[in-house]
Amino acid sequence: MALFSEDPAPTESKPIPKRRLAGWWLFAIAAAVALVFVVTPSPYVIEQPGPTFDTLGTAPHVDDDGEESEVPLISIEGADTYPTEGELRLLTVSVVGRPGNTPNWLDLLGAWVDPERTIVPLESVYPSDVDPDEQDAANQAAMVDSQQDAIAAALVALDLDVVRDVTVAGVLDDSPATGLLQEGDVIRSVDGTEVHDISALRAAVAAHGTDAPADLGIVRDGTEQTVQVTPVEQDGVVVLGVGVTMHYEFPIDVELRLDDVGGPSAGQMFALGIIDELTPGAMTGGENWAGTGTIDSSGNVGPIGGIRQKMFGALNAGAEWFLAPESNCDEVVGHVPDGLRVFSVDTLDDAQAAIEAVADGGDLDALPTCTAG
Structure with missing residues (x-):
């Protein structure tokens, strides 16, 4: 004779504890934040x-x-x-x-x-x-x-002979050098002090200041001459208002x-x-x-x-x-x-x-x- 068991009683579903539910929410939020960090570009x-x-x-x-x-x-x-x-x-x-x-x-x-x-x-x-x-x-x-x-x-x-010319590359707008210096001029000295590089030119102009014209020894089209330019202060720096570049001739x-x-x-x-x-x-x-x-x-x-x-x-x-x-x-x-x-x-x-x-x-x-x- 076949034996039959009674149907098991239905199991009641138990609610998920609030603490565990909160943990899953925190995990989901952390994962979302991590994803944002992985894919979001920065301003750095x-x-x-x-x-x-x-x-x-x-x-x-x-x-x-x-x-x-x-x-x-x-x-x-x-x-x-x-x-x-x-x-x-x-x-x-x-x-x-x-x-x-x-x-x-x-x-x-x-x-x-x-x-x-x-x-x-x-x-x-x-x-x-x-x-x-x-x-x-x-x-x-x-x-x-x-x-x-x-x-x-x-x-x-x-101690090799090197031609080192500080050369005017351009005169800036509203420059104190407008009409006095021009592109291609070679600046040889400031107030009698020779300058052979841009650092020396900047130092000499800064030392001169803005109170009076500076005597610039220049070469223009092969002719030496002296022009007077009064430097101005711009963003805390004393300048002539020209762009300069170096021209070299190497032996x-x-x-x-x-x-x-x-x-x-x-x-x-x-x-x-x-x-x-x-x-x-x-x-x-x-x-x-x-x-x-x-x-x-x-x-x-x-x-x-x-x-x-x-x-x-x-x-x-x-x-x-x-x-x-x-x-x-x-x-x-x-x-x-x-x-x-x-x-x-x-x-x-x-x-x-x-x-x-x-x-x-x-x-x-x-x-x-x-x-x-």
Whole structure:
């Protein structure tokens, strides 16, 4: 006989506890917020260490036919060159993001906890009133100008004859120089003091002030003459109201080749590489150096951006020694990565002195460095 069991009694559905329900709601909200952070662009970009290049070595190059090869960063003709050792690395900073394609908030969180990377406002890298492509083109132009300045600085340091003309590129609207200076004029002196670079011109004009006309010694169409221009103050700076550029004539041929790198901050390291190749013996003594800094034809080293990322880039590239512009010391103190020793420099002579002291086993504690305050 078949046995049958009674139908089980229906089970009552139990309500989900409010605490568990609240937990699910919090999880859903957190997931939604996380999704927003992942997909929502930010008004920031990330600066991080970029590629480094040994000015004594080679770098990738693409010729006009699209052929890729390794070429020397520095090529010199018309003078004897000498074998070198060690490295003199120039440094770059890579920017993650650009207008219309900025990092999301999750990317920023990763950068915030990484000492090698820095978060900066998009506007500080790509101003809203400047087209990004124009900005890139300006950076490329700055690199070309800095290379010419580096060649001039190196050859001047080696006591070679270099024509260094501070040339008027244009007269600004409502300028005190209107009708007095014109495009193509070469400014040779201010109040009798010779000027051979733009930094010297700015310093001389600032020293003169705005109370009286300055005597400018110029060359126009091959004829020397003196004109008087009264400087004015603009945004806290004493100016003549003209744009100027440098015109050089070199006694030897020096070619610097580095693709896809913009900005003026490689000037110091290019100048050091040129000097090393034009002088007997290895300046570095086989040591691996890296550094950064703008340079003018008189050998003055100027400030740059992204020095924290560049210090990490130097360390990652195997450098033990680093040359930092003295004017960047406030950004160096407290941020030097372990394993890197930093020396502050104000001129090309300072940089050579530091490199040679390390090579010769000199007193390194006597060399200037960046200190707090």
